Amino acid sequence: MGKTLAYKILENHLVSGELSKGNEITIKIDQTLTQDSTGTMVYLQLEELDVEKIKTEISVAYIDHNTLQTGFENADDHAFIKSVANRHGILFSKPGNGICHQLHLENYGIPGKTLLGSDSHTPTGGGLGMIAIGAGGLDVAVAMAKGTYSLGVPDVIGIKLTGKLPAWSSAKDVILHVLKLLTVKGGVGNIVEYFGEGVKTLSVTDRATITNMGAELGATTSVFPSDENTRQYLKLRGREDDFVALSADADAIYDKLIEIDLSEINPLAAMPHSPDNVDSVANIGNIKIDQVAIGSCTNSSYTDLMKVAAILKGRKVHPEVSLVISPGSSSIMAQMAENGAMADLIKAGARVIENSCGPCIGMGQSPKSGAVSLRTFNRNFKGRSGTNDASVFLVSPETAAVSAIYGVLTDGNTTDIELPHIEIVKAPPVDSFIIMPSGATKSSIPVEMGPNIKPFPKNTALPDKVTVEVTLKTGDNITTDDIMPSDSRLLPYRSNVPHLSNYCFEKIDNEFPARCNKAGACAIIGGDNYGQGSSREHAALAPLHLGIKFVIAKSFARIHRSNLINSGIMPLVFENADDYNDIELGNTLVIENAVEQIKNPIIKVKNETTGKTYNAVTSFSEFETSMIEKGGKINYIKSQTEV
Numbered sequence: 001m002g003k004t005l006a007y008k009i010l011e012n013h014l015v016s017g018e019l020s021k022g023n024e025i026t027i028k029i030d031q032t033l034t035q036d037s038t039g040t041m042v043y044l045q046l047e048e049l050d051v052e053k054i055k056t057e058i059s060v061a062y063i064d065h066n067t068l069q070t071g072f073e074n075a076d077d078h079a080f081i082k083s084v085a086n087r088h089g090i091l092f093s094k095p096g097n098g099i100c101h102q103l104h105l106e107n108y109g110i111p112g113k114t115l116l117g118s119d120s121h122t123p124t125g126g127g128l129g130m131i132a133i134g135a136g137g138l139d140v141a142v143a144m145a146k147g148t149y150s151l152g153v154p155d156v157i158g159i160k161l162t163g164k165l166p167a168w169s170s171a172k173d174v175i176l177h178v179l180k181l182l183t184v185k186g187g188v189g190n191i192v193e194y195f196g197e198g199v200k201t202l203s204v205t206d207r208a209t210i211t212n213m214g215a216e217l218g219a220t221t222s223v224f225p226s227d228e229n230t231r232q233y234l235k236l237r238g239r240e241d242d243f244v245a246l247s248a249d250a251d252a253i254y255d256k257l258i259e260i261d262l263s264e265i266n267p268l269a270a271m272p273h274s275p276d277n278v279d280s281v282a283n284i285g286n287i288k289i290d291q292v293a294i295g296s297c298t299n300s301s302y303t304d305l306m307k308v309a310a311i312l313k314g315r316k317v318h319p320e321v322s323l324v325i326s327p328g329s330s331s332i333m334a335q336m337a338e339n340g341a342m343a344d345l346i347k348a349g350a351r352v353i354e355n356s357c358g359p360c361i362g363m364g365q366s367p368k369s370g371a372v373s374l375r376t377f378n379r380n381f382k383g384r385s386g387t388n389d390a391s392v393f394l395v396s397p398e399t400a401a402v403s404a405i406y407g408v409l410t411d412g413n414t415t416d417i418e419l420p421h422i423e424i425v426k427a428p429p430v431d432s433f434i435i436m437p438s439g440a441t442k443s444s445i446p447v448e449m450g451p452n453i454k455p456f457p458k459n460t461a462l463p464d465k466v467t468v469e470v471t472l473k474t475g476d477n478i479t480t481d482d483i484m485p486s487d488s489r490l491l492p493y494r495s496n497v498p499h500l501s502n503y504c505f506e507k508i509d510n511e512f513p514a515r516c517n518k519a520g521a522c523a524i525i526g527g528d529n530y531g532q533g534s535s536r537e538h539a540a541l542a543p544l545h546l547g548i549k550f551v552i553a554k555s556f557a558r559i560h561r562s563n564l565i566n567s568g569i570m571p572l573v574f575e576n577a578d579d580y581n582d583i584e585l586g587n588t589l590v591i592e593n594a595v596e597q598i599k600n601p602i603i604k605v606k607n608e609t610t611g612k613t614y615n616a617v618t619s620f621s622e623f624e625t626s627m628i629e630k631g632g633k634i635n636y637i638k639s640q641t642e643v
């Protein structure tokens, strides 16, 4: 039987376990990346693990999320991360270099390698033929310390691409189409693998746009073959030696197969407030817009921004629209400054801002009250823009640019603007990565800790009887943005979990923290796909700080489930989804013989308020059971003799 590309790469990296469905495997991790908003926790944890030498081939610490620096906190975080990076020989990318995923693609991604990143959009690397997985910070710290990562063997969804995209349709429309087909939970437990004749019509950065937003499907990762386009991309970045051709076997069997004819893809938009709420721009109609934001790790490549510049050249942004552009890297910015495209953007009236995540994570550029904002980003969760009542639509750079001119959502096909073909050009990396000074050792470089950097919370071993009060009951598709909101007000506190905890679930129920503080030990009842979205482990650490002992939900998103377990919080799944309706806020739930029970596939949870008992599915691997028993991953690792 032929092999999928995903399984070939996993097989090459297999350290232990059997590569077949339902098993847990451990794989070698070649590379890691971190960004600053999850990175401070990663490096506090790495210091706690007390390793002498990291085991990866390349690890990079990027600074791209918290670059607003409205107070000392962000800059202190940067200094802290740089000091730990230097102690361990981790490359440090300064603020201003650009967005981690774009930079990693340009400078370090290598076909066939594995990459683990403390950011959910790490699968961007799949555009280069990598198995690139997003994970919680602690998993990334452990991957640096041990060189490995454990995961359940995913299924592989094959997406066969045929045809070629029409002029005003682009890679963003392809992934929006896939999101419409599969929904935000359709990828959970799967790798999405693209193949077929249509692949060669997509550039590496097009492919990276598609694998980037595979995160929105809940997929473990997404991957494209590595072919002549990949070779060309690497060659132009002066890295042809990193090229290796990779593809699935011609007779590879996929667990699920989807066929997409690229020539039938129209310009699409994800409507508020979910990336899978997709319809065609033509159907949505010419709604009036107030803001257009172009950039983010999804759509800030050279070709994306050159297309935008070509559309805007000699034209003007509509007077009622604010157009803001954040390039993906300083290399892109430099190329566009040199070839004149930057001047075209500025003359058209665009506001060009720093090469960083910026508005994508609510770090500035929040739209006005009730605004309609078109964004080339990947998430349009309610309130993520920093404006709770704004309506955010996710669109391609082409649709964003043409709409900025007309002031209404516009399908470029209805205009007489001609889209030029953009060729990628030679672009050596801008050299601003810092490596540990030569001759320096770990002990010769002190850790630089600002006053806002507090120790991360740790759990205690699982007691035999767990008694809790239900302090929150949520609906379906709760995001980690809902659990631990992030914006310019809160991001400076990513290194200060006690402070951040006061805002946990702020937008859903702002009395939640106070209720937990009163209850002491508590639990959350969740719906389907609980914890989708960002990899931020703060969505587990803040609940841990507030006394959450377990969450019972209808189902969980992958990264958040792992983050809960890493923190020693039990993610339990209702065996009978109707039991969800039976539990109310304020009920007392009890798990007797917890230490013994969690070894079973199903455990009993008693509702002392109603007298009913529910079955909850654990589906913990042996390793996960041990982590919960010890009160989290750090405690577990420290209880073993060897890191």
Ligand code: MIC
Pocket: 037, 038, 065, 118, 119, 120, 121, 361, 486, 533, 534, 535, 536
């Ligand atoms: C996001 O896009 O939500 C983020 C901000 O990049 C997060 C990481 C974080 O919360 O710091 C992610 O995608 O993992």
Ligand code: SF4
Pocket: 065, 099, 119, 121, 296, 297, 298, 356, 357, 360, 361, 377, 378
């Ligand atoms: Fe940054 Fe947005 Fe990408 Fe997250 S999704 S890494 S916030 S650009």
